[in-house]
Amino acid sequence: MQVSVETTSSIERRMTVGVPAERIETEVNKRLQQTARRAKIPGFRPGKVPMNIIRQRYEDSARQEVLGDLIQSSFYEAVVQEKLNPAGAPSVEPKAFEKGQALEYVATFEVFPEFEVTGLESIAVERLQAEVTGADVDNMLDILRKQNTRFEVVERAAENGDQLNIDFVGTVDGEVFAGGSAKGTPLVLGSGRMIPGFEEGLVGAKAGEERVLSVTFPEDYQNLDLAGKAAEFAVTVNSVAAPQLPELNDDFFALFGVKEGGLEGFRAEVRKNMERELRQAIKSKVKSQVMDGLLAANSVEVPKALVGNEVNRLRVQAVQQFGGSIDPQQLPAELFEEQAKRRVQLGLLVAEVVKQFEIKADEERVRALIEEMAAAYQEPEQVVAWYYKNAQQLDEVRSVVLEEQVVDTVLQKANVTDKQVSYEEAVKPAQAPQAE
Structure with a gap:
């Protein structure tokens, strides 16, 4: 088999492959012999049909099948021979396709880009x-x-925070829209659910009362036909x-699965959940900064095939969501291309850090993460046992741990400063987009 490779860009290759005629004919003959054993032709017993008749009837289709199979198999033989790492399916253009x-x-x-991750010292976290x-x-x-607020009907004028049950008819220029x-x-006054002026206009209203509210739709209202109109x-x-807050009693605690320990037991459970949320929030914000830093310090050209695959995954996720x-x-596709490109770049960078620093998933951390989720x-x-019985789920956890170890590796070289903040500030969502 003859192979020649032309580099047409940093990540594109144009490979010419030649498969000898002898190999083609050998495969065609094998295919015809297989056909002869099962062919049913009137006048002949199965397996006794003369080969010249088999060849006359089936050679063209057998040859087409063989050529298709040989293109596929020889392509992978060629990329292995040339030590190439394709990032997607090839575009194939036949040059010589004739019998004999x-x-x-x-x-x-x-191909997957070849690069080294650099600039870790410049990443600020x-x-x-x-x-x-x-x-x-x-x-x-x-x-x-x-x-878990409950609302109880009262015989008084409505106040902010009350829940009203209302009927309403809206008109613009006298016409119902x-x-x-x-x-x-149901409408809670002060919730901001309705357009400006609507909820405010119902403060002080009583059951059975009718009011006419004059309001103006915001200029940026989602229905453009109504935007800015009175x-x-x-x-x-x-x-x-009126709102009624539940008491901190056993019935309330049971809503959250806490059936013993009273108020102190409930507080302990809430604290444990808050501490878990705090750890995850801090970890997520650190990871986001590390990933942003890796992207800023390393320019990676991404294969279009990988971006296209990621766009398709994001499309499916959007429909499911x-x-x-x-x-x-x-x-x-353009709705997802920027996000898809970022995810592919990060995937390539993370994979290269794993390779460059020879990182392997720490099985103790894998176990600890599973136990934390199971808690x-x-x-x-039972949850822990389930993970260890499901190879795919276990591999997903290993991938998470591996990514955490990549973050730890970068932090060892990055410029890290610690900042003491309140719990509220720590768990508040970051302003910048989070890394996937």
Whole structure:
């Protein structure tokens, strides 16, 4: 087999492959012999059909199948021979494809870029330091109580924080508009759910009262037909309900799976969850800075094939996230290209750090991570056993640990400063996009 390779760009290769005619004919004859053993032709017993008849009937199709198979097999033989690492399927252009002659074709494809990760010392990372205080736990208990607020009907004027049950009809220039009417709608005053002026106009209203609210749709309203327009809403208040915070008692604790230990046991469980959230938030922000730093310090040309594959994955994820029966391929590729390119670049950089520093997943850390995830379940031992019985799930955890070890490796060389902050600041989402 003859192979020649032309470098057409830093990551594109144009490879010419020649497969000898003898190899083609040998494979065609094998295929015809296999066909002869099972061919059913009138007048002949199975396996007794003369080869000249088999060849006359089946040679053309057998040759086409052989040529297709040889292109595929010889391509992979050639890239192994030339020590190339394709990043995607090749584009194949036949050059010589005639009976009795050698098969010759040109395969154009991208390869994985070859590079070394550099500039780790230039990466600046601010590592947050925080702890969960008693006041933080108190604040979290208040949040949990508010999230489980009940509303009880009252006979008084509505105040901010009350939940009203309302009917309303909206009009613009005296005409009812689509989506501007509803019956039996619950609305918490002060929630900001409605356009400016709507909720404010219902403060002081009582059950059975009717009000007409004059409001203006914001200029940036999502419905462009209504943006910036004045409107009137005729509102009927069906009921007014005041918020009632639940007591910190056993019934409330049971909502969160805490069935013993009373208030102190519940506080301990809340603190444990907050500390886990704090560790994850700090780890995530450090990882984001490390990944941003790797990208800034290393320019990596990415194969289009890999970006295209990642775009397709993001399309599928988007459809799954937002529901519906849309074909993922109908979503424009440009919506995902920037994110896909970033993810591919990071994947290549992380893989190179693993290779460059000879990093292997620490099995003790793998076990610790699985146990930490399992701790959120009622029977953690079963969860741990499940992971160790499922090779694919276990490999996914190993990948997470491997990535954490990459971050640790970069931190050893990066410019790291520690900053003491409150729990709230530490868990607050970062302003910059998080790395995948």
